[in-house]
Amino acid sequence: MTDEYRLALEQRATLIEQRITDLVERAVRDHEPWLAAQGPEANDTGTRHSWQAAARMIAAYRDRYGITGTAPLGNHSSFPGNISVFSGCTSDLRVGSYGDTWLGFYRPLITGSQYDIRLDSVNLNAHINANGYTFSNVVRSTTAHEFGHALRLGDHSNLPTRLMSSSRNRNVITGPTTTEVNESNSYY
Ligand SMILES: [Zn+2]
Numbered sequence: 001m002t003d004e005y006r007l008a009l010e011q012r013a014t015l016i017e018q019r020i021t022d023l024v025e026r027a028v029r030d031h032e033p034w035l036a037a038q039g040p041e042a043n044d045t046g047t048r049h050s051w052q053a054a055a056r057m058i059a060a061y062r063d064r065y066g067i068t069g070t071a072p073l074g075n076h077s078s079f080p081g082n083i084s085v086f087s088g089c090t091s092d093l094r095v096g097s098y099g100d101t102w103l104g105f106y107r108p109l110i111t112g113s114q115y116d117i118r119l120d121s122v123n124l125n126a127h128i129n130a131n132g133y134t135f136s137n138v139v140r141s142t143t144a145h146e147f148g149h150a151l152r153l154g155d156h157s158n159l160p161t162r163l164m165s166s167s168r169n170r171n172v173i174t175g176p177t178t179t180e181v182n183e184s185n186s187y188y
Contacts, residue, residue, distance in 0.1 A: 016060075023059040024052070033070040034058065073187065094118045103127060104142035106149040117146045133171040141170040148176060151184040
């Protein structure tokens with residue numbers, strides 16, 4: 001990437017951050033109802049940071065999708081991620097020797113209506129051998145984790161009791177916690 005490109009991208013990033021800051025400040029000033037759903041901004045630094053992060057994310061989402069109502073993420077009928085059954089869908093789950101660093105991999109395909117979940121047999125086996133795990137547990141944990149991404153959950157590097165944590169014990173954590181189920185449900 002040339003310096004010129006990098007500078008242009010950095011300037012855009014700064015503008016986007018500034019726009020989000022303005023949106024949150026305006027929402028606080030005007031006591032916008034969607035923000036009330038977040039609860040009050042706390043005094044201790046850690047809670048205030050997560051409150052700010054959540055408010056910024058919601059503000060950016062509302063801005064992007066033109067949501068103006070009181071529900072933080074809009075009502076269900078306007079939500080872009082409604083789940084429907086895709087008639088051309090097969091029940092394939094790809095398992096192969098990908099030789100990359102991941103155990104499982106999730107990505108939406110270019111068409112936007114199909115999704116790809118892969119398991120890497122090489123790394124799964126290496127992981128099982130290194131940790132004395134049981135094959136079925138690791139496969140279940142990895143598959144459930146990737147489906148978590150498909151249902152809009154992000155990765156955690158810490159919080160080892162969570163399915164979406166990369167530091168979880170894959171022999172034990174093979175399904176989502178209630179918190180993760182609730183988080184995912186809140187998007188739909
Ligand atoms: Zn992940």
